Amino acid sequence: MxxxxxxxxxxxxxxxxxxxxxxxxxxxxxxxxxxxxxxxxxxxxxxxxxxxxxxxxxxxxxxxxxxxxxxxxxxxxxxxxxxxxxxxxxxxxxxxxxxxxxxxxxxxxxxxxxxxxxxxxxxxxxxxxxxxxxxxxxxxxxxxxxxxxxxxxxxxxxxxxxxxxxxxxxxxxxxxxxxxxxxxxxxxxxxxxxxxxxxxxxxxxxxxxxxxxxxxxxxxxxNSPFAQPQANADQLRPVMSFESAVISVREIAAGESVGYGATWTAEHPSRIATVAVGYGDGYPRHAPNGTPVLINGVRCPLVGRVSMDMITVDVTDIQASIGDKAILWGPALPVNEVAAVCNTIGYELLTRMPARVPRAYL
Ligand SMILES: Cc1ncc(COP(=O)(O)O)c(C=O)c1O
Incomplete structure (x- = not known):
């Protein structure tokens, strides 16, 4: 394991x-x-x-x-x-x-x-x-x-x-x-x-x-170089799927905050999943609250600051357990979309991925 x-x-x-x-x-x-x-x-x-x-x-x-x-x-x-x-x-x-x-x-x-x-x-x-x-x-x-x-x-x-x-x-x-x-x-x-x-x-x-x-x-x-749909670009198939998994799930009360600097505070009782990926893996540290992360195929919002090795995601509205799959970007979540939320371009997110992340060729 x-x-x-x-x-x-x-x-x-x-x-x-x-x-x-x-x-x-x-x-x-x-x-x-x-x-x-x-x-x-x-x-x-x-x-x-x-x-x-x-x-x-x-x-x-x-x-x-x-x-x-x-x-x-x-x-x-x-x-x-x-x-x-x-x-x-x-x-x-x-x-x-x-x-x-x-x-x-x-x-x-x-x-x-x-x-x-x-x-x-x-x-x-x-x-x-x-x-x-x-x-x-x-x-x-x-x-x-x-x-x-x-x-x-x-x-x-x-x-x-x-x-x-x-x-x-x-x-x-x-x-x-x-x-x-x-x-x-x-x-x-x-x-x-x-x-x-x-x-x-x-x-x-x-x-x-x-x-x-x-x-x-x-x-x-x-991935498309364009910000808007384009007929030829729409035929492209994303090559990379950047994946990790949930390593912790906890319930927090309204008013509790999450992560370094306590930059996000729950407005109501919430369930928080911790995912084993961080800026040490090339996930952008400046990703804001709300950046989409796919947990079990459902878009869930990132909450709290990105750590070196972990992120925290609000999974209040879905079922989520330790070991469940998390997708940071890939065919179902375009890297361009994540990049746009983070005020950068997909080129940068892909190119900055460090050797620490193992690549598996399928
Ligand atoms: C001279 C030159 N040609 C081609 C390319 C490929 O550009 P793109 O990745 O947008 O296809 C680059 C990328 O920067 C370049 O510098």
């Missing part, structure tokens, strides 16, 4: 979501984003589960890529922020990594490296997010410099990232696409480069963003 806190990971749901991303852009190659431990789901297991379908994987840094290589993942791996230091270029060659090139120092490091093979690069252009990427006016020069380099594979992907694709009413995405298309460099024979634009929100809702490569992250894990 061990602590009941667990994250169950449904790999069929993952593959369904990957298939949905592929089906929405049949002409594109679909490269799963498995950075940040595959958004908390376990990068190695997620990459293994998609290995027969995915042509490459995307991570944030070389350490994440090497961890996949050490686990025998053989696909090319794209470093989404490129290199942080010049010596990573040689390592990238060794590990068969693709490099995002977002600025002049990264570009210079590639030109200066002593390589025996050409490496593949993705050239980033800033079309409006203003975080990374070359300015559109500098794109053509960067592209032709890379094209001429003996260190760079001839097939360069030009790419950009959207700031507002999750806002279906914003014109920013169309503006970014137009800027991208206007500044796309061409080769001496007028051939256009390969391109990549779409993240999850764009794959689901902005068909004009379909290009040679698409880069889904959040949608793979089965």
């Amino acid at each position: 061990s602590r009941p806190t667990i994250a169950k990971i449904d790999l069929d749901a993952l593959r369904h979501n990957y298939g949905l991303a592929e089906s929405l852009a049949p002409g594109s190659q679909t490269i799963p984003m498995v950075k940040a431990n595959a958004y908390g789901h376990g990068a190695i297991e997620i990459a293994n589960a998609l290995a027969s379908m995915a042509p490459a994987f995307g991570v944030a840094c070389i350490e994440e890529a090497i961890a996949l290589r050490d686990a025998n993942i053989s696909q090319p791996i794209l470093l989404l922020e490129g290199t942080f230091t010049a010596d990573e270029v040689v390592q990238a060659e060794h590990y068969n990594l693709w490099l995002m090139v977002e600025n002049q120092p990264q570009l210079d490091a590639i030109l200066a490296a002593d390589l025996s093979h050409q490496i593949k690069v993705w050239l980033g252009v800033d079309t409006g997010m203003h975080r990374l990427g070359f300015q559109p006016k500098d794109l053509a020069a960067a592209y032709s410099t890379l094209k001429e380099s003996r260190n760079v594979h001839n097939e360069i992907v030009v790419t950009s990232h959207f700031a507002c694709a999750d806002d279906l009413n914003s014109q920013a995405t169309n503006k970014q696409i137009a800027t991208f298309d206007q500044h796309l460099p061409s080769d001496s024979d007028q051939a256009l480069p390969l391109t990549s634009l779409a993240n999850s929100a764009a794959i689901l809702a902005w068909p004009a963003a379909q290009r040679d490569w698409q880069r889904p992250g959040y949608m793979l894990y089965g």
Whole structure:
């Protein structure tokens, strides 16, 4: 018998979501984003589960890529922020990594490296997010410099990232696409480069963003990037079910309070269930009173402060006993809903889940 806190990971749901991303852009190659431990789901297991379908994987840094290589993942791996230091270029060659090139120092490091093979690069252009990427006016020069380099594979992907694709009413995405298309460099024979634009929100809702490569992250894990229903996103299947169990049940009188700081006081006689999950497991400490928790399949309100290892839930209106199942988020309680109550996004809740929570792959 061990602590009941667990994250169950449904790999069929993952593959369904990957298939949905592929089906929405049949002409594109679909490269799963498995950075940040595959958004908390376990990068190695997620990459293994998609290995027969995915042509490459995307991570944030070389350490994440090497961890996949050490686990025998053989696909090319794209470093989404490129290199942080010049010596990573040689390592990238060794590990068969693709490099995002977002600025002049990264570009210079590639030109200066002593390589025996050409490496593949993705050239980033800033079309409006203003975080990374070359300015559109500098794109053509960067592209032709890379094209001429003996260190760079001839097939360069030009790419950009959207700031507002999750806002279906914003014109920013169309503006970014137009800027991208206007500044796309061409080769001496007028051939256009390969391109990549779409993240999850764009794959689901902005068909004009379909290009040679698409880069889904959040949608793979089965949650919608949108705040409102959206026909394609509604077909996603949540991959993670974050579960624990009731470890104590007690009756308290009206006027008694619960938890650290006595931040919730019972207005009438109440039954309180203690569940074995807390902020040490990635459950948000700032979850307010009323945050929904499923106990025996029924939505019950969190009451009192979240502790490191436990939460307290008002189960006055249901039957609840020690050992009963509690679900913090999962298919029946979207992580987006919990996140919204906690004034954050599902991305953060999933990504912050610590190693302490065992993952069980189903
Ligand atoms: C460059 C890039 N592409 C794709 C993604 C995937 O985004 P999402 O998880 O919204 O699909 C990210 C995530 O931050 C990213 O930084």
